[in-house]
Amino acid sequence: MHPAIQGILTIVIGVGACVAYFYFSNQFLDKVLFPAKGKHAGRNINRANMIRPWLFLFPALFALSVYLAYPVLETLRLSLTDRRLDGAFVGLDNYRQMVTEPKFWEAMRNNMLWLFVVPAMSTAFGLLVAQLTDRIKWGNIAKSLIFMPMAISFVGAAVIWKLVYDARPPGTEQIGVLNALYVWFSGNDPQQWLTVPFWNNFFLMVVLIWIQTGFAMVILSAALRGIPEDTIEAAIIDGANPFQIFFKIKVPQIKSTIMVVWTTITLVVLKVFDIVFAMTNGQWETQVLANYMYDKLFRSFDWGVGSASAIVIMLLVTPILVWNVRNVRREMR
Amino acid sequence: MDNIAGSKSSLTWAVHISVVALVALWLFPTVGLFVSSFRTADQISGSGWWKALFPSEQTLTLRTADPDSQVQQGALYVIEGNLFDDEAANGSKSEISAFGISSRELSAFAVGETAPLRDGSRITVQVNGDYRLESETEITGSRGARVFVDARTPPKFTMDNYRQVLFSGSATDNMAKAFINTLTVTIPATIIPIVVAAFAAYALAWMDFPGRALLVAFVVGLLVVPLQLALIPLLKLHLGIGIGKGYLGVWLAHTGFGLPLAIYLLRNYMVSLPRDIIENARVDGATDFQIFTKIILPLSFPALASFAIFQFLWTWNDLLVAKVFLIDATGQTTVMTNQIIELLGTRGGNWEILATAAFVSIAVPLAVFFAMQKYLVRGLLAGSVK
Numbered sequence: 234m235h236p237a238i239q240g241i242l243t244i245v246i247g248v249g250a251c252v253a254y255f256y257f258s259n260q261f262l263d264k265v266l267f268p269a270k271g272k273h274a275g276r277n278i279n280r281a282n283m284i285r286p287w288l289f290l291f292p293a294l295f296a297l298s299v300y301l302a303y304p305v306l307e308t309l310r311l312s313l314t315d316r317r318l319d320g321a322f323v324g325l326d327n328y329r330q331m332v333t334e335p336k337f338w339e340a341m342r343n344n345m346l347w348l349f350v351v352p353a354m355s356t357a358f359g360l361l362v363a364q365l366t367d368r369i370k371w372g373n374i375a376k377s378l379i380f381m382p383m384a385i386s387f388v389g390a391a392v393i394w395k396l397v398y399d400a401r402p403p404g405t406e407q408i409g410v411l412n413a414l415y416v417w418f419s420g421n422d423p424q425q426w427l428t429v430p431f432w433n434n435f436f437l438m439v440v441l442i443w444i445q446t447g448f449a450m451v452i453l454s455a456a457l458r459g460i461p462e463d464t465i466e467a468a469i470i471d472g473a474n475p476f477q478i479f480f481k482i483k484v485p486q487i488k489s490t491i492m493v494v495w496t497t498i499t500l501v502v503l504k505v506f507d508i509v510f511a512m513t514n515g516q517w518e519t520q521v522l523a524n525y526m527y528d529k530l531f532r533s534f535d536w537g538v539g540s541a542s543a544i545v546i547m548l549l550v551t552p553i554l555v556w557n558v559r560n561v562r563r564e565m566r
Numbered sequence: 567m568d569n570i571a572g573s574k575s576s577l578t579w580a581v582h583i584s585v586v587a588l589v590a591l592w593l594f595p596t597v598g599l600f601v602s603s604f605r606t607a608d609q610i611s612g613s614g615w616w617k618a619l620f621p622s623e624q625t626l627t628l629r630t631a632d633p634d635s636q637v638q639q640g641a642l643y644v645i646e647g648n649l650f651d652d653e654a655a656n657g658s659k660s661e662i663s664a665f666g667i668s669s670r671e672l673s674a675f676a677v678g679e680t681a682p683l684r685d686g687s688r689i690t691v692q693v694n695g696d697y698r699l700e701s702e703t704e705i706t707g708s709r710g711a712r713v714f715v716d717a718r719t720p721p722k723f724t725m726d727n728y729r730q731v732l733f734s735g736s737a738t739d740n741m742a743k744a745f746i747n748t749l750t751v752t753i754p755a756t757i758i759p760i761v762v763a764a765f766a767a768y769a770l771a772w773m774d775f776p777g778r779a780l781l782v783a784f785v786v787g788l789l790v791v792p793l794q795l796a797l798i799p800l801l802k803l804h805l806g807i808g809i810g811k812g813y814l815g816v817w818l819a820h821t822g823f824g825l826p827l828a829i830y831l832l833r834n835y836m837v838s839l840p841r842d843i844i845e846n847a848r849v850d851g852a853t854d855f856q857i858f859t860k861i862i863l864p865l866s867f868p869a870l871a872s873f874a875i876f877q878f879l880w881t882w883n884d885l886l887v888a889k890v891f892l893i894d895a896t897g898q899t900t901v902m903t904n905q906i907i908e909l910l911g912t913r914g915g916n917w918e919i920l921a922t923a924a925f926v927s928i929a930v931p932l933a934v935f936f937a938m939q940k941y942l943v944r945g946l947l948a949g950s951v952k
Contacts, residue, residue, distance in 0.1 A: 296825055401611075554790045
């Protein structure tokens with residue numbers, strides 16, 4: 234069978250089954266189980282309405298429980314067992330083994346660096362662009378061009394930036410922009426940027442900053458628009474210059490939005506894996522936790538330590554989780 | 567704002583210039599890849615892509631015609647012709663600035679000079695590639711003499727890379743199959759979570775049942791669970807219940823991972839719909855199923871569209887989920903992101919192939935992005951800012 238036809242068939246079956254569930258389960262409830270006619274019509278309608286929320290919710294709850302809630306618990310359990318000892322309980326052995334590995338500490342150190350640099354830079358650039366494009370006529374075009382990297386996959390972005398960082402032997406023409414500029418200005422030999430320990434982390438971070446700035450910009454520019462104009466007018470009348478208006482009037486008013494943007498990008502950073510995987514694969518001291526975990530799981534097949542590092546990632550996210558849930562509880566009241 | 571006294575400052579120009587600079591900075595890398603995908607391998611390695619519009623200096627290795635074509639002119643044996651004859655791809659407009667006959671001295675002779683070859687013959691090369699090889703004795707050997715030239719080649723763009731990547735059918739470069747696989751993953755993995763999340767969001771927004779607030783908190787809590795956490799337990803589960811690695815598994819995984827955000831966004835939107843409409847419909851005897859499909863779904867179109875774009879971009883661009891739940895040893899179900907990773911490994915230096923493959927994979931998301939940007943922005947704002 235041609236792969237395209239096979240693809241279409243699988244798509245039709247997959248989507249069809251999902252739609253069919255909702256349609257037929259509700260039909261069954263209304264027509265067969267509790268029909269809204271006959272002598273028990275009133276009672277039946279009430280009963281049907283008691284069951285229906287769960288009919289609506291069932292697939293979602295089922296998927297959430299199986300695909301997100303269960304894995305958290307199962308990973309926690311796996312991190313306390315040893316795969317080689319037939320899954321016997323070994324307490325904190327995996328964690329102990331993990332903290333003795335230099336690679337783990339390298340991943341931790343790099344992750345902390347990522348967690349600090351990427352959200353800070355993306356938010357700062359996003360705020361800068363949002364403010365600069367706020368009042369110019371072609372601002373919307375500029376914004377969508379800066380927003381565009383959001384649509385590009387991490388892998389695509391990795392290829393794009395590998396071309397930027399490309400290095401050719403000294404003396405030949407450089408086809409990577411960075412080396413072309415570097416050789417032009419400094420006259421030194423071209424560098425293999427991704428293999429320079431410590432600094433190469435920043436070259437990887439640039440890729441994520443490039444992607445995330447658009448996201449920060451969109452949200453912050455909406456927040457900037459939402460600032461009441463009279464506060465700004467008052468400042469102008471009082472003779473404030475544009476920089477004072479921006480830092481003393483605008484930024485304090487959108488503080489909470491800045492926090493939201495910062496946390497969202499932090500989550501992206503913690504989960505990100507593709508960029509490191511595609512560009513250096515953790516070599517030359519660029520390992521991060523997510524990639525370290527992937528290494529343990531699918532290259533060394535060490536589920537114990539792999540799960541332990543996954544739990545470390547989970548612990549790092551927990552403050553944000555608690556904060557989110559508390560916000561929602563407050564709002565529901 | 568423009569008319570407020572004092573707002574039109576001398577900074578206006580600085581603002582315009584800085585925005586231009588920022589946009590250029592953000593666009594530059596992508597444009598580089600795009601331009602590179604239309605250049606030949608020689609051009610890419612010969613000059614930076616930003617010089618693509620100008621003639622490039624290259625050192626080429628060319629050959630004269632075979633000794634079979636020699637003619638006798640008086641006492642001399644002569645071969646005449648044009649060095650670029652065999653190289654139709656290089657065009658006849660290339661200009662030679664220097665040539666050489668040994669690989670140690672690539673540009674030892676200026677055009678028009680006569681260079682002595684090792685076997686006693688002499689060669690003269692002209693700017694346009696015309697050459698004259700003459701010898702007192704008969705020229706022997708099976709192939710023509712090797713000539714190295716420094717040539718200025720005019721800019722040239724080609725679709726060959728796309729042909730190679732999409733239609734060549736070779737196992738390593740075959741993006742066409744990966745493209746179809748990616749679509750097969752993406753379409754159901756976009757539609758299924760939307761359908762499931764829309765029903766759940768409606769229930770959480772408008773239906774009354776015990777434990778509703780707790781369920782909302784449950785969903786919000788799951789928003790932050792890193793999906794790496796789910797890989798091992800779920801892979802074991804999939805293998806255990808016999809789904810194994812395949813489309814069903816990857817759809818389910820994307821559905822599970824996409825649901826928290828979908829439910830959260832859609833519930834926020836549905837709660838903001840006017841209460842009257844729903845209550846009126848209830849009074850008229852509509853069941854919740856009818857209210858949902860006839861009233862809420864059409865009204866929720868903007869929110870549905872924005873989530874659909876998110877989920878589409880996310881599943882199209884995904885590497886990790888596909889790597890764990892879909893791609894098996896046969897490689898039949900590989901997706902484009904994975905194909906590119908493999909190309910990075912096997913053809914890391916072949917920028918024409920890499921650039922083209924990457925561009926094939928980002929073309930669809932870019933098209934969707936520019937066409938539906940309005941909804942994407944609206945969705946972002948609905949989800950993040952209250």
